[in-house]
Amino acid sequence: MSARHTFAWMAALSAISLLLGGARELVIARELQASGGADLFFRGVVVIGAARNFELSLLRSRWLPLPPGPGSLALLREAAPSCAVVIAAALAALALMLHGPTLVSIETLVLATCIAVAVGGAAIRALAERHGREKLGFVLEWLSLVGTIAGALAMPGQALGPIVGLTLGLVVGTLLLVPTLFGRSDHPPSVAPDRVPEGVALYVDTLVYVNLGLVDSLLTAFVLAPGEFALLNYGYLVVNATLAVPTAGATIVALRLGGRAMPRDIAALRRWALLGGLVIGGGVAAIAFAITWPVFAGPIDRIAGWALTDAIDEIILLSAPFAGLRFANTIGRQVRVAKDPQGLVAYDLVGLALRTAMLCGGALVIGPLASPLALALAELVQLGTWIRWRPRA
Numbered sequence: 001m002s003a004r005h006t007f008a009w010m011a012a013l014s015a016i017s018l019l020l021g022g023a024r025e026l027v028i029a030r031e032l033q034a035s036g037g038a039d040l041f042f043r044g045v046v047v048i049g050a051a052r053n054f055e056l057s058l059l060r061s062r063w064l065p066l067p068p069g070p071g072s073l074a075l076l077r078e079a080a081p082s083c084a085v086v087i088a089a090a091l092a093a094l095a096l097m098l099h100g101p102t103l104v105s106i107e108t109l110v111l112a113t114c115i116a117v118a119v120g121g122a123a124i125r126a127l128a129e130r131h132g133r134e135k136l137g138f139v140l141e142w143l144s145l146v147g148t149i150a151g152a153l154a155m156p157g158q159a160l161g162p163i164v165g166l167t168l169g170l171v172v173g174t175l176l177l178v179p180t181l182f183g184r185s186d187h188p189p190s191v192a193p194d195r196v197p198e199g200v201a202l203y204v205d206t207l208v209y210v211n212l213g214l215v216d217s218l219l220t221a222f223v224l225a226p227g228e229f230a231l232l233n234y235g236y237l238v239v240n241a242t243l244a245v246p247t248a249g250a251t252i253v254a255l256r257l258g259g260r261a262m263p264r265d266i267a268a269l270r271r272w273a274l275l276g277g278l279v280i281g282g283g284v285a286a287i288a289f290a291i292t293w294p295v296f297a298g299p300i301d302r303i304a305g306w307a308l309t310d311a312i313d314e315i316i317l318l319s320a321p322f323a324g325l326r327f328a329n330t331i332g333r334q335v336r337v338a339k340d341p342q343g344l345v346a347y348d349l350v351g352l353a354l355r356t357a358m359l360c361g362g363a364l365v366i367g368p369l370a371s372p373l374a375l376a377l378a379e380l381v382q383l384g385t386w387i388r389w390r391p392r393a
Contacts (some may be wrong), residue, residue: 018241019136020145025237027152027306028162034227034234034311037159042233043097044111045161051329052118058206059126060336072127072181082203083119090115095216120175128180129154136180140173147172201342205280208348209382219359221331228368230349235315236309238291239323242284246276247330270386281324288317292362319372325379332386344385351381 032038059079091112098108125137144166151165224232291295297309336344355378362370 017141017145017244020142020149021237021241021244024145024148024152024162025234026300026303027149029234029306030151031156032159032160032230033304033306034230035343036047036226038230038233039226040098040107040231041159041162043319044094044114045166045233047090047094047097048111048114048166050093050117051086051115051121054206055079055086055119058082058202059123060129060342061202061206063126063130072131075127075130076123076181079123081125087116087119090119093218100275107163110160110163110167114297115162117167117170117174121170121177121355124177124181131180133180136177139176140170141177142177143173144169156357201345202337205337205341205344205348209344218357219363224363231311232315232368232371234315235312235319238287238312238316239284241321242280242287243323243327246280247327250289252368267292269331269335273328273330273386276329276331277324280327281320284323285286285317285320288320291316314369315372318369319375322372322375325383326377327378329382329386333382336385336389340389343389347381347385352380354381 028038028041032041061074094108094111094115095103121140125140147165147167148162148167151161151163151166153161153169154165155161163208291300291309300309301307332343350386355374358374358377359370362373
């Protein structure tokens, strides 16, 4: 019952994130449109999101299945080296994506500050979830979105406003989560005592699988025209928002079940993964067709101030296979994340290589539409990590 309760609450709160995310993208689309400034903002957001997702996913995988005992401050001290490495890597990635005057601009300086805040906030959020306070973690998500909207409206027509707003939102949200460091877990997960140590494999898997969007941001800086990366992000808003509502709860529940790895839990995860993937993929395809209708496209385009829906409908439609596969893999592979992360690395690297080849080659022929197809290919490879795999007795 607690698993269902957690999933229901996480999905409901993610729906609020969906609405705020939609509002953020419409404001950015109106103020920056498909411009170089929009590209700068979204490349920065991709790096910040990659750093946050890496640290949050890594610490969830390490801490959620861990039996009760270690204190919060001890866990934070343990996580400090990985936080420092993630911040350094994110700063290097940001520098690779930017060039010319942009590299030494005030926008870049604020983005660098935001990266450090985001990684620290991810660690504190992971602790909140370990203590059974998953719902409180959404404060961090909402304040970052609200801050971005407020910054864009306060400084219209330039990328600095939303970047400053995002940073301030993350700062306030992180401070509000600090009291959870001293809380106790309401429902600590129970796991088998012989959990396999993650070693380097969990780091590699988290970096490669969770943050595939980082590859897009880096490679498209060289193969896409100015403004096309912004179009991709406007389209991916719909896809990511559709995924966000069920994924947040599904990840927490699947990790806890994966930590136990009982046969009935594994069977249940596989069933729900496949069914959920079909539903999510179908939902994204339906949205792609819906926004071609004037009744939906008209209001969205009026708010944005330009023909936004016509520019992104194909991107959304071609993202449907990726969305379905991503959700299925998010649930299905959690048993292996908890029990055998070493076995994931080969699939991660093969998927990354195939996706990079498709993205670079396809972008020269079909432009930004190559990105969702490459994403789907990488996710297709990941089915091999869990469809037939069984934990060792």
